[in-house]
Amino acid sequence: MTVNNSPALLEIVNLSHSYSRNGGAEPVLRRISLSIRAGELVCLIGRSGCGKSTLLKIVAGFLAPTQGQCLLAGKRIVKPGPDRCVVFQEDALFPWLTVRENIAFGLGGSSGTQRRLETERLIDLVGLEGYGDYLPRTLSGGMKQRVALARVLIRSPQILLMDEPFGALDAQTREEMQELLLRLAQKRNQTILFVTHDVQEAVTIADRALVLDRDSEQIGATVPIALPRPRNRSSHDFQDLCARLHALLRQP
Ligand SMILES: Nc1ncnc2c1ncn2[C@@H]1O[C@H](COP(=O)(O)OP(=O)(O)OP(=O)(O)O)[C@@H](O)[C@H]1O
Ligand SMILES: [Mg+2]
Missing domain, CATH: 3.40.50.300 (P-loop containing nucleotide triphosphate hydrolases)
Known part of the structure; x- marks a missing residue:
């Protein structure tokens, strides 16, 4: 691939991070540098x-970060x-929105035919044809993660x-x-x-x-x-x- x-798309430069805990600083990441193409x-x-x-x-x-920086396409984050879009282990879909509405939510304010077409394309792409009207609680764990993936891919993140x-x-x-x-x-x-x-x-x-x-x-x-x-x-x-x-x- x-x-x-x-x-390089993402560059992490000399990055350190400490959390403050009990009045002190607990280091977690130390002087990390890496890049991803x-x-x-x-x-x-x-x-x-x-x-x-x-x-x-x-x-x-x-x-x-406590120190250092991250750059995406040369721009400081x-x-x-x-x-940038994130998918977590237990992705919180909106329980009151259908599969289709959850995915379309990623498109924000855009409206109309283009939004509908793009949403249907993503539903198909992640293999959820026919499930557009389902609510999250009626889906399996795998299907929920498909929705979570479609919801971020629709935004075409870098x-x-x-x-x-x-x-x-x-x-x-x-x-x-x-x-x-x-x-x-x-x-x-x-x-x-x-x-x-x-x-x-x-x-x-x-x-x-x-x-x-x-x-x-x-x-x-x-x-x-x-x-x-x-x-x-x-x-x-x-x-x-x-x-x-x-x-x-x-x-x-
Ligand atoms: N908000 C926070 N405040 C203070 N300490 C934190 C905070 N978040 C994480 N930590 C601490 O920072 C360290 C790293 O946590 P982090 O969640 O990044 O680990 P991880 O590698 O993702 O672990 P896991 O594989 O269990 O998910 C841990 O010691 C954790 O207790
Ligand atoms: Mg973790």
Whole structure:
């Protein structure tokens, strides 16, 4: 999916973050620098509490870093914006809106035929044909995440930020969602920063995995995942990469 010589879209420069706690400062991220090219799918992995969600929130503009900066297409990120969209694990759809209305909500104030056409196109794209009139409570977990994905894709963000979006799904649904995401990402040359605990998920979808280390609060390793697609989970190369990432996560 990666175009190797495409320019950097997201640049994180010398970024540190501390939360204030009990009158003191608790460091979480320390002097992190990285860049993500346009069209690249990068997975951020790391043990619980290492700061993955914190980094994503900073890129989303929900949280200002203590030090350093993030640039998107050369422009400093200072607040949330339509060029960045986030999908969380349990995405909060509006319970009183139908699938169609939830997805159209992403388009904001635009109205009319174009809005309707675009909404129907997205419903089809995520495989929810026929479910436009359903309310979220009548959908399965996988279907809700399809709506969550459509709702952000309709905004054509420059970068999609995903925080364990498939973490609550059963194994089979999770694999279907990974395939769907890959298809859509490829079709739209979508840049994605994807947080996951799951090493196998990272090796299935990523062009590159970044291992965030809880003790040093830095990116401990960058591992290119240069396997052909679609990836064969039973191949030696696939298993080797999983083992390598597991070992990196386990490092004291
Ligand atoms: N709002 C906050 N105020 C104070 N401390 C926080 C806040 N949010 C997170 N932290 C702390 O910062 C650290 C990193 O949290 P973060 O949620 O970024 O981790 P994570 O890598 O996403 O973990 P997980 O894999 O469990 O989701 C943790 O020690 C957490 O307790
Ligand atoms: Mg998290």
